[in-house]
Structure formats: structure tokens, C-alpha cells
Amino acid sequence: MRILILGAGFGGLELATMLSEVDQGDAFDVVLIDKNDAFVFGYSKLDVMFGRTTLDDVRLPYRMIEKPGVRVLRETVTAIDAVARRVTTDAGVHEADVLVVALGADYDFDGTPGLADYGNEFYSVAGAERLASALPEFNGGRAVVGVCGAPFKCPPAPSEAALLLHDFLTARGVRDRCEISIVTSFETPIPPAPDASRALLGAFAERGISFVSGRRITSLDGNRGVVALADGDELPYDLFLGVPKHRAPDVVLASGMAENGYIPVSSQTLETKFPAVYAIGDVATIGVPKAGVFAEGAARVVAKSLLAHLRGGERPGPYDGRGSCYIEFGGGRVGRVDIDFLSGPQKTGTLEKPSVELVAEKKHFGASRKARWFG
Numbered sequence: 187m188r189i190l191i192l193g194a195g196f197g198g199l200e201l202a203t204m205l206s207e208v209d210q211g212d213a214f215d216v217v218l219i220d221k222n223d224a225f226v227f228g229y230s231k232l233d234v235m236f237g238r239t240t241l242d243d244v245r246l247p248y249r250m251i252e253k254p255g256v257r258v259l260r261e262t263v264t265a266i267d268a269v270a271r272r273v274t275t276d277a278g279v280h281e282a283d284v285l286v287v288a289l290g291a292d293y294d295f296d297g298t299p300g301l302a303d304y305g306n307e308f309y310s311v312a313g314a315e316r317l318a319s320a321l322p323e324f325n326g327g328r329a330v331v332g333v334c335g336a337p338f339k340c341p342p343a344p345s346e347a348a349l350l351l352h353d354f355l356t357a358r359g360v361r362d363r364c365e366i367s368i369v370t371s372f373e374t375p376i377p378p379a380p381d382a383s384r385a386l387l388g389a390f391a392e393r394g395i396s397f398v399s400g401r402r403i404t405s406l407d408g409n410r411g412v413v414a415l416a417d418g419d420e421l422p423y424d425l426f427l428g429v430p431k432h433r434a435p436d437v438v439l440a441s442g443m444a445e446n447g448y449i450p451v452s453s454q455t456l457e458t459k460f461p462a463v464y465a466i467g468d469v470a471t472i473g474v475p476k477a478g479v480f481a482e483g484a485a486r487v488v489a490k491s492l493l494a495h496l497r498g499g500e501r502p503g504p505y506d507g508r509g510s511c512y513i514e515f516g517g518g519r520v521g522r523v524d525i526d527f528l529s530g531p532q533k534t535g536t537l538e539k540p541s542v543e544l545v546a547e548k549k550h551f552g553a554s555r556k557a558r559w560f561g
């Protein structure tokens with residue numbers, strides 16, 4: 187069975203790993219395509235931005251992957267024909283029996299006028315690196331962490347950025363010369379997780395961080411140093427740390443697979459409306475937050491159902507939409523929110539309080555993926 191996986195992020199890496207583990211390359215011929223030469227965990231961008239590590243230390247080069255039955259190709263996908271399961275890249279054409287789209291979400295930097303010219307963003311590797319150089323120069327003024335559109339990856343990340351910025355400025359002895367605020371269209375930091383939101387609001391209050399809720403950012407005017415809001419108000423800023431608007435990659439939009447921005451799938455099986463074509467992770471509309479743990483969970487369901495198909499066994503149970511996200515609270519503590527969006531009658535998100543122990547657990551989370559995918 188020729189399985190073509192587009193995108194070697196959280197979802198694509200987990201799927202290729204599982205298929206290789208269960209099949210050892212006997213029946214599956216897996217091709218994993220990515221335009222980049224290395225994977226970087228989303229949360230590593232916060233570490234890079236605040237100088238806690240360097241990009242070199244967190245890049246995981248794809249050339250390290252050696253898995254039976256899996257070929258990793260560095261190519262850029264330029265067209266997807268979902269009906270024919272034929273994919274064109276800058277290097278040629280690939281045909282597949284099963285196609286899995288795991289291309290993630292891209293950023294629409296121009297979707298917020300002024301962001302590219304007058305703001306910074308910390309969601310791309312390049313943006314995080316730029317901030318690593320710019321932040322040590324920020325010695326006073328108004329810092330605004332601004333969410334420019336929803337949905338966006340990792341809902342706790344803007345709160346984490348504000349809390350870590352507080353620590354960063356405090357350590358440099360300039361915190362009392364700075365104001366920090368978060369501007370978001372959400373009413374609470376993480377709407378589906380009330381306990382975590384309360385804990386974050388408490389942490390903001392303790393540190394003098396303002397949480398400006400229910401406000402939509404429309405543009406930035408760098409000449410006047412203001413963030414324009416949809417209700418007509420303006421917010422002055424000296425340093426803007428943005429979460430850019432997200433959208434599916436252009437190649438997905440051009441393929442006709444997307445509806446309302448992303449690829450609709452069965453939330454139980456991850457199948458698209460095209461036979462033998464799946465979509466997993468941030469590129470899909472499935473009713474879970476855009477985060478790596480959910481891409482990984484979706485990949486596991488697809489792997490199990492391909493295996494069941496091959497061996498004639500039982501199909502896996504439906505995707506349960508469960509996952510745990512770690513939240514940097516600053517002060518050397520990490521919290522964890524356990525999300526369950528699809529298995530019960532209600533969406534739930536419960537908080538495991540910030541602690542030093544969870545710092546170690548988060549480290550293990552990353553190290554175990556690194557070992558599994560790249561070991």
C-alpha cells in the first residue's frame with residue numbers, strides 16, 4: 187500500500203513512525219514529504235525568543251530519521267489532486283493508494299495590515315529568532331501581546347508569552363519601566379478551560395499584566411505606535427508581539443479540499459470526502475484546538491485504521507479529541523491542561539496546577555517525541 191504523507195510535523199511524524207513500527211516496511215511503502223529540512227516543536231519558539239536556548243539546539247533534522255518502510259523527501263508540495271490521489275511537488279509527481287494531508291496551518295502576515303512592517307510575531311521560527319535579538323534592546327515602554335485572529339495554534343501561547351516576558355524584563359531589571367498587556371478577542375485566556383483561565387488571570391493580576399478581552403485587532407500603525415481595534419479604539423504600543431492570523435497552506439486552498447478555510451473531515455475517522463484521503467492536525471476542521479497533541483492523536487487513529495484495513499482486523503474506536511497541553515506560568519513553573527473535546531457529552535478542560543514537577547513532565551514530553559520520531 188503506497189501511503190503518501192504530506193507534512194512532517196506532529197501529525198505526519200507520528201503517523202510515519204506508527205506505520206513503520208507496526209509494519210516494519212513489509213506492506214506499507216510510506217513517503218513523508220516536507221519542504222523544510224528540520225522539525226521544531228512549537229513551544230521551542232518561546233524558548234528561542236526569550237534566549238533560553240538557540241535555534242541550533244532545538245532543530246531536529248529530518249535526515250536523522252531512519253525507519254523501515256519510510257522515505258523522507260525534502261520537496262515542496264505545489265498541487266494536490268485529491269480525486270486521483272496525485273501530488274505534484276517541485277521535484278516531480280507522486281501517486282498514492284492512501285493520501286494523508288498533514289500540512290498544518292500557515293500564517294497570513296498580510297491579513298493584519300502593519301503587522302509585517304511594524305510588529306513582531308513569535309509564531310514562526312524566523313519571527314522568534316528576530317525577537318531573540320530585539321527583546322534585549324527593549325528597556326521600557328508598552329509591550330502588547332496581540333492575537334490577530336482565531337483559530338490559532340496552541341491557545342495558551344499568548345498567555346505564556348506575556349508571563350515569560352514579565353520574567354525576562356524582571357531579570358533584566360527593567361520590568362518597572364514596562365507595561366505588559368494581552369489583547370484578544372476571547373473573553374478568557376483559554377475559553378474551554380475555565381480553571382486554567384482563572385489561574386492565568388490570577389497570575390496576570392499578581393504580575394501587573396493587563397488582560398484586554400473581547401477586542402479584535404484590525405491593524406497596526408507603526409508611525410503613530412498604535413494598535414487599531416475593531417470597535418474603533420486604539421491602544422498605544424512600543425513593542426508588539428503578535429500571533430498572526432492563520433490559514434491553511436495555499437496549496438490546500440488551491441486544491442479545492444478546504445471549506446471555510448480548512449479541510450473538513452469525519453471527527454471519528456479523519457477521512458475527508460475523497461476516498462482514501464485523510465487530513466490530520468491543524469489543516470483539518472475537526473472540533474479540537476490546533477495543537478500538536480491533537481495532530482498526534484489523530485495520526486494514531488489513521489495508522490490503526492490503515493493497519494486494520496490491511497490485516498482485516500477491527501477498526502479503531504473513534505478519535506476521542508483528548509490531549510494535554512503544558513502552560514508556562516513563569517517563575518520556573520509549568521501547568522497542564524487536560525482537554526477532552528470529543529469523547530463525552532461536553533467539552534472539558536481541567537487544570538493540573540503549575541508546579542516544578544510539571545517542568546520535568548513537559549521536558550519528558552518533548553524528549554520522548556524526539557526519541558520516537560528521530561531516534
Ligand SMILES: Cc1cc2nc3c(=O)[nH]c(=O)nc-3n(C[C@H](O)[C@H](O)[C@H](O)COP(=O)(O)OP(=O)(O)OC[C@H]3O[C@@H](n4cnc5c(N)ncnc54)[C@H](O)[C@@H]3O)c2cc1C
Pocket residue numbers: 192193194195196197198219220221222227228229230231232261262263264288289290291308309310339340343435437466467468469476477478479480481511512
Ligand atoms: C508558540 C507556539 C507554542 C506551541 N506550543 C505547543 C505545545 O506546548 N503543545 C502542543 O501540542 N502544541 C503546541 N503548539 C502547536 C503545534 O506546534 C501545532 O499545533 C502542531 O505542530 C500541528 O501539527 P501538524 O502536524 O498539524 O502541523 P505542523 O507541525 O505545522 O506540520 C506541518 C508541516 O507541513 C509542512 N508544509 C507546509 N506546507 C508545505 C508544502 N507546501 N510542501 C511541503 N511541506 C509543507 C511544514 O513545513 C510543516 O513541517 C505551539 C505552537 C506555537 C506556534
